[in-house]
Amino acid sequence: MLLLKVLVKNAFRHRLRTLLTVVGITIAILAFGLLRTVVSAWYAGVEASSASRLVTRNAISLIFSLPVSYREKLIRMPGVKQVSSANWFGGVYITEKNFFPNFAIEPKTYLELYPEFVLDPGEKEAFLHDRKGAVAGRKLAQRFGWKVGDSIPLKGTIFPGTWQFVLRGIYRGAESSTDENQFFFQWEYLNETMLKTVPRRANQVGIYLLGLTNPNMAAEVSRNVDATFKNSQAETLTETEKAFQLSFIAMTEAIVVAIQIVSFVVILIIMAVVANTMAMTARERIGEYAVFKTLGFSWWHIAGMIFGESFFITITGCALGIALTFPVAKSFGQQLSSFFPTFNVVRETIYLDSAAALVIGLVAGIFPAWRAVTIRIAEGLRRIG
Amino acid sequence: MTDVSDATVTPIVRLRSVSKSYRRGGQIVPVLEEISFDIAQGEFLALMGPSGSGKSTLLNLIAGIDKVDSGAILVGGVDITSLSETELASWRGLNVGFIFQFYNLIPVLTAFENVELPLLLTSLSRRERREHVAMALRIVGLADRMDHRPGQLSGGQQQRVAIARAVVTDPTILVADEPTGDLDRRSAEEILHLMERLNRESGKTVIMVTHDPRAAEQARTIRHLEKGFLTDVAA
Ligand SMILES: Nc1ncnc2c1ncn2[C@@H]1O[C@H](COP(=O)(O)OP(=O)(O)O)[C@@H](O)[C@H]1O
Numbered sequence: 001m002l003l004l005k006v007l008v009k010n011a012f013r014h015r016l017r018t019l020l021t022v023v024g025i026t027i028a029i030l031a032f033g034l035l036r037t038v039v040s041a042w043y044a045g046v047e048a049s050s051a052s053r054l055v056t057r058n059a060i061s062l063i064f065s066l067p068v069s070y071r072e073k074l075i076r077m078p079g080v081k082q083v084s085s086a087n088w089f090g091g092v093y094i095t096e097k098n099f100f101p102n103f104a105i106e107p108k109t110y111l112e113l114y115p116e117f118v119l120d121p122g123e124k125e126a127f128l129h130d131r132k133g134a135v136a137g138r139k140l141a142q143r144f145g146w147k148v149g150d151s152i153p154l155k156g157t158i159f160p161g162t163w164q165f166v167l168r169g170i171y172r173g174a175e176s177s178t179d180e181n182q183f184f185f186q187w188e189y190l191n192e193t194m195l196k197t198v199p200r201r202a203n204q205v206g207i208y209l210l211g212l213t214n215p216n217m218a219a220e221v222s223r224n225v226d227a228t229f230k231n232s233q234a235e236t237l238t239e240t241e242k243a244f245q246l247s248f249i250a251m252t253e254a255i256v257v258a259i260q261i262v263s264f265v266v267i268l269i270i271m272a273v274v275a276n277t278m279a280m281t282a283r284e285r286i287g288e289y290a291v292f293k294t295l296g297f298s299w300w301h302i303a304g305m306i307f308g309e310s311f312f313i314t315i316t317g318c319a320l321g322i323a324l325t326f327p328v329a330k331s332f333g334q335q336l337s338s339f340f341p342t343f344n345v346v347r348e349t350i351y352l353d354s355a356a357a358l359v360i361g362l363v364a365g366i367f368p369a370w371r372a373v374t375i376r377i378a379e380g381l382r383r384i385g
Numbered sequence: 386m387t388d389v390s391d392a393t394v395t396p397i398v399r400l401r402s403v404s405k406s407y408r409r410g411g412q413i414v415p416v417l418e419e420i421s422f423d424i425a426q427g428e429f430l431a432l433m434g435p436s437g438s439g440k441s442t443l444l445n446l447i448a449g450i451d452k453v454d455s456g457a458i459l460v461g462g463v464d465i466t467s468l469s470e471t472e473l474a475s476w477r478g479l480n481v482g483f484i485f486q487f488y489n490l491i492p493v494l495t496a497f498e499n500v501e502l503p504l505l506l507t508s509l510s511r512r513e514r515r516e517h518v519a520m521a522l523r524i525v526g527l528a529d530r531m532d533h534r535p536g537q538l539s540g541g542q543q544q545r546v547a548i549a550r551a552v553v554t555d556p557t558i559l560v561a562d563e564p565t566g567d568l569d570r571r572s573a574e575e576i577l578h579l580m581e582r583l584n585r586e587s588g589k590t591v592i593m594v595t596h597d598p599r600a601a602e603q604a605r606t607i608r609h610l611e612k613g614f615l616t617d618v619a620a
Pocket residue numbers: 379407408409416434435436437438439440441442443
């Protein structure tokens with residue numbers, strides 16, 4: 001259709017201006033996409049958490065531990081299918097910069113509770129049978145070039161000394177959101193050493209992890225657990241894994257909110273830029289639109305041409321921006337893998353990108369279209385020459 | 386009915402007590418006051434008068450691109466002052482051919498496409514449209530330039546494309562506002578000649594605004610407008 005040709009040709013009348021606008025939108029959409037991906041990476045742990053797992057910690061604070069003896073009582077509670085435990089070890093590999101989370105776990109139960117950590121059966125056996133054995137996530141092993149059988153020393157920050165582990169397995173995540181950046185070893189090894197060196201710190205676990213028979217019982221089981229240990233030497237606080245993860249993020253909530261605000265500000269800025277371009281463009285062509293009206297074209301033809309041009313520019317920029325988001329996010333994710341175990345562009349981000357582009361195109365077109373439609377023909381024609 | 390200048394010909398345009406004023410800085414400036422006259426079918430009328438006398442305003446009212454304050458305008462029996470904005474737009478598309486001082490072609494379209502533009506609003510097929518456009522361009526002598534864009538044509542050629550665009554829909558009236566105002570002598574004469582030929586050979590009613598006496602000479606009737614009044618009632 002001829003009017004379609006007019007709008008496309010119009011878009012390319014000021015090549016440089018259009019090019020710069022498209023590049024601006026591309027960069028804005030890219031920045032928006034990356035910032036949204038940071039936000040979703042931030043919540044990846046929450047997303048990956050299971051509704052059928054509970055976390056029991058010391059009621060005073062996470063830094064305080066719980067007696068290993070609680071395990072017997074926990075496993076007998078109605079609704080509890082499995083109990084495992086984990087201690088935050090806080091070991092450093094060579095230097096502080098090499099940060100990654102490492103835990104002392106009760107290995108058999110832990111692997112049962114976390115089927116998303118997928119281990120080769122042979123490697124799993126080897127791990128369970130080696131007191132000094134350890135497993136690392138795929139990305140972590142990749143990062144340091146570890147291979148099964150390697151000896152890995154961690155310097156203890158909470159538990160003094162240098163600890164030697166033998167890598168018995170490399171797990172991979174069952175889901176793209178599974179954290180492949182963690183390091184696990186046997187709680188027995190830690191406890192044995194503590195018994196010998198600092199006995200008062202022995203027989204303690206950091207947190208208990210409870211597997212439920214039915215996720216609907218989460219609230220009830222939590223209440224029961226905490227009631228059972230009320231008035232004992234270490235009172236407990238039990239919550240769902242999701243709530244537990246969220247309580248971590250709550251500490252950094254301000255940063256997430258700031259990133260979210262910035263991501264929308266980026267869109268607002270580019271909206272102003274595109275609106276300005278469209279206003280300039282339409283102002284220059286007000287006479288031409290008056291000619292179209294003179295010839296009998298109606299307001300929807302005029303509005304269609306202006307919005308069409310506006311959408312043409314924004315959709316082009318948006319498509320380029322989305323196409324660039326994937327490779328850029330990938331290389332970002334590789335750089336930041338120690339901060340963000342998973343850094344995937346989620347589908348929701350693409351929807352938001354597209355919605356942002358549509359809003360930009362619409363807002364940028366409204367004022368010029370309204371001007372061109374409402375201006376009296378005689379007035380518009382006067383602008384020529 | 387009453388005062389028809391030539392009783393043997395039916396009027397195609399009738400103005401009845403047409404008034405128009407503009408608001409400028411809170412003040413109301415009357416431009417046309419109680420104007421009544423008829424334009425006969427097949428007429429070639431030149432509207433003359435000094436700059437600012439309201440010629441363009443009057444032409445715009447007849448062509449339906451501006452609204453009267455009071456009075457009525459009938460074109461081909463239709464009272465255009467009673468039409469809505471949308472009705473008026475499609476009425477213009479069917480009934481009025483426009484020729485402007487600055488040609489007003491769409492710069493991104495070729496001569497052919499510019500002429501085709503008004504036909505997009507009709508129900509003609511693609512093939513019929515092509516035939517009409519080719520014919521219109523042949524009439525103005527530009528069949529060999531149909532793939533050129535306005536920027537690649539001289540002023541006179543652009544104005545001829547504009548004339549082709551004005552006649553391609555076979556409108557009821559042709560209106561021209563200073564059609565030679567931006568042209569050199571020779572091109573101006575070609576354009577006037579073309580308009581005269583259209584009027585004589587195909588009987589098109591032409592209403593032309595000009596302040597150039599030599600342009601007006603081509604017309605069959607000349608009317609003078611001064612300060613919002615027609616000074617000569619009969620031709
Ligand atoms: N849109 C407008 N707003 C205010 N005044 C106008 C407008 N259009 C025309 N005028 C005034 O109306 C008068 C007649 O204008 P116009 O019809 O263009 O005259 P002409 O074509 O004879 O030179 C002039 O005084 C002009 O300044």
